[in-house]
Amino acid sequence: MIRHSLQELTVRFVQPLQSRLAYRVTTAVALPVVLFIVLGVIAASLVISRQISSGAMLNYRHDLVLRAERIGALLGNILEPMTTLARNTTISNGLIDSAGRETYLVPLLTGFNNVAGVHVTIKLLDFLGIDIASNGDVPELEMYRGWIRKAIDVGKSAAKVIKVSGADYILVVNVIVYSRTHSGEGALVFLFPLTGTDDLDTGSGHTYHITYQGSFNPFPAMGDVPGEQPDGFISTPIPVPPLLSSLKLAIGTVPDMSAVNRNRNDAIALLLLIGAGALFFVVILAFWIGQRLVKPLQELAQTASTIADNLWVDLPPAILRNDEVGALDKALRDMLGKLRDVYRTLEQRVNERTRELQEAMQDAEHASRAKSDFLSSMSHELRTPLNAILGFGQLLELDNTLNPDQQSSVQQILASGRHLLNLVTQLLDLTRIESGAMEITLEKVCVRDLLEECVIMMTPVAQHYKVALVNESKLHDNLYVTGDVTRLRQCVLNLVSNAIKYNVERGVVIVKHDQGHDDTVVISVQDTGIGIPADRHDNIFQSFSRLGQEKSAIEGTGIGLVLTQRILHLMDGSVTFISDSGKGSTFSISLPMAEPAETVSGERVPGLVRGARGARTSERKTVLYVEDNPANLLLVQKILETRPDIDLISAHNADLGIDIALSHQPDLILMDIHLPGKNGFAALAELRNQQETSAIPVIAVSAAAMPRDVKRALDAGFNDYLTKPLEIDKFLGILDRVFNSQNENLRAG
Amino acid sequence: MTPGYTMKNSDVAALIFLLLIQIIPAMAAASADPVYIAIDAEFGLPNSSSAQSIEKGVRVAIAEINQHGGVLNGRPLALITTDNRSMPARGIHNISELSKQKDLVAVVSGRFSPVVLETMPVLQEYGIINLVPWSSADGITENNFEPKWVFRLSLKDRYAMPTMLNHARHIGATKVGFLLTNTSWGRSNENAAKRYLDSIEDIVSVGTAWYNWRDKSLIDKYKVLQQAGAQAIVLVANDDEGAILVSEIAALPKHERLPLISHWGVTGGNFIGQMKQPGDLASLQFVVVQSFSLFKAKPAKVAAVMKIAGELFGTKGPEDVESPVGFGQAYDLVHILARAIDLAGSTERAKVRDKMEQVKNYDGLVKHFAQPFSKDNHDALQLSDIFMARYDTNGVIRPLP
Incomplete structure (x- = not known):
């Protein structure tokens, strides 16, 4: 809770202050006022302190003067009848009239017992200060007989303040001077309490002291000088009646400065409180002003920042101020408006262009896709009849009954058919690459084995063209590359094929490999052909470029190099050439080098090499071919006619095939994938589920030649996969391999 | 000195x-x-x-x-x-x-x-x-x-008062006023006068006025006695007060100046010298009682x-x-x-x-x-x-x- 409040406080007050501008504005506004207030409070404190002190002292003095006057008046009231009494000769007559003292003097004095509310002791004393008559006795007076006597002796009336029972009393000695002798013959003495003359201790709560200073000049050492005054004692003289003229009375007090100080402290505290309040107010005000000045700027900054992120954000309400901030806000808004206009125009144009581009792209894509689709479907549709043509052409070729002319025609048919098939295949590959459908499986490939394989494969062709095919790769260290072995073989064969076909009679084609730069392996195919004219170098890798050989007898599709280049790109490789027209060319394939494999990849496919035609099994084998296309079935029948050790049975749909398989227990089943009704996969599954047929090898036969089709089939459990149109050698090789394996198993078993 | x-x-x-x-x-x-x-x-x-x-x-x-x-x-x-x-x-x-x-x-x-x-x-x-x-x-x-x-x-007063009153009678004053000092001496004379007046019938007192020691004037008291019908004043005073009274009487019109029959206190000092005017005493009848005279x-x-x-x-x-x-x-x-x-x-x-x-x-x-x-x-x-x-x-x- 507190933490939340603290955070809120921080967010609300501290963070704004951390904004330097707000801090500066706040400081600029608050600092002078704060200084002014602080100095003002200090000055006012001093003034108030002094005023209160001096005011209090004035009050005290005024009070003292008032009291002094009151006491003086009261003393006057008391002493007036005293004076009258003193002037009365009846009193002084008592000095010489002993009898009269008892008869009239004492009653007279007793009558003056109470004067102005004050008890007054009156005594008539003789010249020795001895009582002649009195209205009462005051024992303390005895101490002052000597003083009184001296007053009488010098014939001067006097007064002094004496202590009676601890209280201050005024003792007035009115000396009776005999006019004839001019000497004091006695005295009328008045004694009355001084403290009883005023309520000195009421009201103000202060203690007042009446001090007295006798001006009894002849006897200054008679104790009339008041004692040392306490610190801070202030006094004022009391106006005394003539009878007391010898007595200097003063009233004084020690002002109770604690109360004054308390008042002063209260006043200063109040002042400080007001000052603190003012400070707080000023700081808040300054903060508010700073905020008021800076906040719009912060908002503008925030707005600008927001605009930087999002041009279309809703702006806060406009700051309608007739000052720089307002102008800034307006300018910002104007700028934003123009920015938005520009942006809209730009966007509109971009959209237009994009739409145009998209339309063009869609058109191009449509065209490309149409082309691809066309090529794909065309190639597929072309391959099926081509299979039949080639198949039957091959069968014809094997027919010994044909005369040489017919044999030549068959050879022509086969050559044309193979060319067409090659063309279609290459077109299909190109189409796949362009449509992104080409799938590459990267693996370690043994270059030496690959090249040897290719040379073996191309040797018949080289012999046909009377070109010497030399494999120098055996001279080099065995190297490995990362690549798709099938496709890489395709590329090498293409280059070797070109090197042979575009060579001169009795020319030489050298195949070799070597380590290239940057961990690459370079496979080069060097010919001694016509070479490539320099003006054709630039478009050597373009489709259907046949270096002006279009009309020559040299068989070619014109897309081989393009395809090679595209395929190698897919494998992070490249193909380059060096050529001088008439001096031959060297085409080099560069591929990333791979670490040597522990097992030599070339050994995986030895069958093709080692299991060459002529390798036969001794036992008779039964092959079941499940095929709905009679042309394909006929082709296989024709092929297997050359193999008397193999009996062929067929079924035109899957169910029939399964029944035959159960009943005949063939050694091998060829299964077309695209069967009417139950397809090849379903049939395989049933065969695998039947105990009697589960162990029979099943080889898929399909026109679908895509790697994923192959993979799918192998994953489903097919033992191998043959693409249509069947290549006779390959077909027979697979059969031999399967049967050999069965025989070995049997022998082993 | x-x-x-x-x-x-x-x-x-x-x-x-x-x-x-x-x-x-x-x-x-x-x-x-x-x-x-x-x-x-x-x-x-x-x-x-x-x-x-x-x-x-x-x-x-x-x-x-x-x-x-x-x-x-x-x-x-x-x-x-x-x-x-x-x-x-x-x-x-x-x-x-x-x-x-x-x-x-x-x-x-x-x-x-x-x-x-x-x-x-x-x-x-x-x-x-x-x-x-x-x-x-x-x-x-x-x-x-x-x-x-x-x-x-x-x-002694017992003798002085009859002598003075007899003198009053002698000068024809039957009504006398007493102006006495307010002391034991004055009261002694009062007693003496009373005692004597009680024994005779031809002289009466119109009253007694008392003055105090140090009184600065006695004329008021004198006038009181005079208005009371005194034909002579018996004065019991000393030289200073006596001199004051004499001068005050001398200042009065002649017909208001009553004879003063004085006790002898006045003779104790410079009676005449203390009067305002040296001739004040001569302006009125003044007699004083004595008990001895060198003459x-x-x-x-x-x-x-x-x-x-x-x-x-x-x-x-x-x-x-x-x-x-x-x-x-x-x-x-x-x-x-x-x-x-x-x-x-x-x-x-x-x-x-x-x-x-x-x-x-x-x-x-x-x-x-x-x-x-x-x-x-x-x-x-x-x-x-x-x-x-x-x-x-x-x-x-x-x-x-």
Whole structure:
């Protein structure tokens, strides 16, 4: 809770202050006022302190003067009848009239017992200060007989303040001077309490002291000088009646400065409180002003920042101020408006262009896709009849009954058919690459084995063209590359094929490999052909470029190099050439080098090499071919006619095939994938589920030649996969391999 | 004494006192131990001559006695004076001081009855003979002290009042007013007057007015008495108040000036000198009661006394003696005392006091005393000795014919 409040406080007050501008504005506004207030409070404190002190002292003095006057008046009231009494000769007559003292003097004095509310002791004393008559006795007076006597002796009336029972009393000695002798013959003495003359201790709560200073000049050492005054004692003289003229009375007090100080402290505290309040107010005000000045700027900054992120954000309400901030806000808004206009125009144009581009792209894509689709479907549709043509052409070729002319025609048919098939295949590959459908499986490939394989494969062709095919790769260290072995073989064969076909009679084609730069392996195919004219170098890798050989007898599709280049790109490789027209060319394939494999990849496919035609099994084998296309079935029948050790049975749909398989227990089943009704996969599954047929090898036969089709089939459990149109050698090789394996198993078993 | 220093009365008194204490015993020691007499009187009272007059009388008497071998077979009489300034308290104080004096036999009092009336009991207590040559209050001798140590040779009110009232009758005043000092002396006279008026029928009192000591004016009281029908005023006052009244009366129209029949207090001082105008006294009828006059004494006695006084004080004659009653009566008292001392044969005061009552056939200045004092009578004078007198134009008091 507190933490939340603290955070809120921080967010609300501290963070704004951390904004330097707000801090500066706040400081600029608050600092002078704060200084002014602080100095003002200090000055006012001093003034108030002094005023209160001096005011209090004035009050005290005024009070003292008032009291002094009151006491003086009261003393006057008391002493007036005293004076009258003193002037009365009846009193002084008592000095010489002993009898009269008892008869009239004492009653007279007793009558003056109470004067102005004050008890007054009156005594008539003789010249020795001895009582002649009195209205009462005051024992303390005895101490002052000597003083009184001296007053009488010098014939001067006097007064002094004496202590009676601890209280201050005024003792007035009115000396009776005999006019004839001019000497004091006695005295009328008045004694009355001084403290009883005023309520000195009421009201103000202060203690007042009446001090007295006798001006009894002849006897200054008679104790009339008041004692040392306490610190801070202030006094004022009391106006005394003539009878007391010898007595200097003063009233004084020690002002109770604690109360004054308390008042002063209260006043200063109040002042400080007001000052603190003012400070707080000023700081808040300054903060508010700073905020008021800076906040719009912060908002503008925030707005600008927001605009930087999002041009279309809703702006806060406009700051309608007739000052720089307002102008800034307006300018910002104007700028934003123009920015938005520009942006809209730009966007509109971009959209237009994009739409145009998209339309063009869609058109191009449509065209490309149409082309691809066309090529794909065309190639597929072309391959099926081509299979039949080639198949039957091959069968014809094997027919010994044909005369040489017919044999030549068959050879022509086969050559044309193979060319067409090659063309279609290459077109299909190109189409796949362009449509992104080409799938590459990267693996370690043994270059030496690959090249040897290719040379073996191309040797018949080289012999046909009377070109010497030399494999120098055996001279080099065995190297490995990362690549798709099938496709890489395709590329090498293409280059070797070109090197042979575009060579001169009795020319030489050298195949070799070597380590290239940057961990690459370079496979080069060097010919001694016509070479490539320099003006054709630039478009050597373009489709259907046949270096002006279009009309020559040299068989070619014109897309081989393009395809090679595209395929190698897919494998992070490249193909380059060096050529001088008439001096031959060297085409080099560069591929990333791979670490040597522990097992030599070339050994995986030895069958093709080692299991060459002529390798036969001794036992008779039964092959079941499940095929709905009679042309394909006929082709296989024709092929297997050359193999008397193999009996062929067929079924035109899957169910029939399964029944035959159960009943005949063939050694091998060829299964077309695209069967009417139950397809090849379903049939395989049933065969695998039947105990009697589960162990029979099943080889898929399909026109679908895509790697994923192959993979799918192998994953489903097919033992191998043959693409249509069947290549006779390959077909027979697979059969031999399967049967050999069965025989070995049997022998082993 | 340095020039410019003015001696005050108190200084003078103190000086005299010191001189007497220092010198007189020294003189006595030269022959024999003196026998002391003291005078406590109003020496320091300005314008008063009574104390000085008494002192002169005493000194003349002492001189005569010492010339004849003193007392007690050769002891001289010596005098000590103390000043009471007419104040009873001072008198009492002085007496207590004098009581310490060895071989002090008697104290001679002064003019003022209030003083004497207050010192007398003190002297009584101390057992000191109190010689009264002037004070007239009856109470001085008419009291209950027993034995009495006071011996008066002077007028007393009991005698003065009939004499003055008789004078009133003599001048035809049957209605008299009494203006009295508010003291024991005044009351003594009041009593005396009342006593006498009760015994006669032709004179009546219109009233009594009292004045106080130090009153600055008496005319209001005078007028009260005058309006009450007084035909004469019996005045009991001293010289100062008397002078005030005389001047105040003199300032009145002539028909308002009543005759003043005055007690003798006025004669104790410079009565005339204290009046506003020297002629004030002559503008009205003024008589004063007296008990002694050098002009009535035996000429031989007067001549002898005046001779010594002339030697001692340069006194030229009876006219030169101020306040003569004090002079003559004090003189006689000292002689009586000297006789009593010799009769006692000792300065033992009790014996001397006893012998005072036994002195006989003393032929004094005032008169011849067969036996001035007795056990029952401590007043040496009698009514017949009293007479009225007047101031002559020179201020000399002369008996009325």
